[in-house]
Amino acid sequence: MENHHLKEHLYKILVIGDLGVGKTSIIKRYVHQNFSPNYRATIGVDFALKVLSLDQETVRLQLWDIAGQERFGNMTRVYYREAMGAFIVFDVTRPSTFEAVTKWKEDLDAKLSLSNGKHVAAVLLANKCDQGRDVLTNNGIKMEQFCQENGFVGWFETSAKENINIDEAAHCLVKHIIANENDPLQSEDADTISPQQESSRGGTCSACFRS
Numbered sequence: 001m002e003n004h005h006l007k008e009h010l011y012k013i014l015v016i017g018d019l020g021v022g023k024t025s026i027i028k029r030y031v032h033q034n035f036s037p038n039y040r041a042t043i044g045v046d047f048a049l050k051v052l053s054l055d056q057e058t059v060r061l062q063l064w065d066i067a068g069q070e071r072f073g074n075m076t077r078v079y080y081r082e083a084m085g086a087f088i089v090f091d092v093t094r095p096s097t098f099e100a101v102t103k104w105k106e107d108l109d110a111k112l113s114l115s116n117g118k119h120v121a122a123v124l125l126a127n128k129c130d131q132g133r134d135v136l137t138n139n140g141i142k143m144e145q146f147c148q149e150n151g152f153v154g155w156f157e158t159s160a161k162e163n164i165n166i167d168e169a170a171h172c173l174v175k176h177i178i179a180n181e182n183d184p185l186q187s188e189d190a191d192t193i194s195p196q197q198e199s200s201r202g203g204t205c206s207a208c209f210r211s
């Protein structure tokens with residue numbers, strides 16, 4: 001019998017979105033299991049490493065916490081280089097941060113693509129869901145449709161404060177990155193988003209239920 005090969009993966013993941021939406025807090029919760037209510041704007045970029053073990057494999061996520069104040073600036077091209085996936089974050093209490101999501105996604109796709117020309121996997125995070133879900137309900141936004149139209153592989157309502165859906169969102173992103181790696185020629189159609197109920201806390205993606 002052949003031994004199991006323990007594969008190791010290192011993935012660079014970008015965390016982008018407007019000022020104060022909670023990018024640093026999400027990473028802090030995910031990596032260090034804590035939360036602070038105080039806001040200190042990130043300057044430039046910060047880094048964090050999260051090590052996961054997934055199906056016999058070690059996955060190292062190098063998280064690039066990019067300051068919201070970089071807003072589609074020239075430095076983002078440098079920061080985006082060789083990333084394999086991205087979280088785009090907005091704040092459910094501030095509609096303007098949701099409006100900026102399409103701009104962040106366009107900026108990302110304009111500056112970065114995989115070697116096969118596909119866009120990197122991107123997951124949308126509706127953060128601060130502990131504060132309500134006004135942005136999601138007031139505007140009648142159909143999130144699944146929004147994700148399909150804008151090329152997100154999934155979306156989640158998250159809370160860094162209450163630790164909601166952050167592990168799930170990361171798992172979704174990693175599954176998509178691995179799927180892209182293993183099957184570089186797979187068609188975009190494979191990544192359709194499954195329907196979900198209005199009451200559910202965040203959509204997800206077919207790949208998350210694979211294997």
Ligand SMILES: Nc1nc2c(ncn2[C@@H]2O[C@H](COP(=O)(O)OP(=O)(O)OP(=O)(O)O)[C@@H](O)[C@H]2O)c(=O)[nH]1
Pocket residue numbers: 017018019020021022023024025026036037038039040041042043066067068069127128129130131158159160161162
């Ligand atoms: N209630 C609540 N507050 C949050 C949550 N996530 C972040 N915050 C607060 O929102 C503020 C901004 O959070 P940060 O994580 O610093 O935001 P950021 O996106 O990193 O901001 P920049 O570095 O300026 O781009 C802080 O006061 C956080 O405590 C959350 O899930 N719920």
Ligand SMILES: [Mg+2]
Pocket residue numbers: 023024025040041042065066067068
């Ligand atoms: Mg920050």
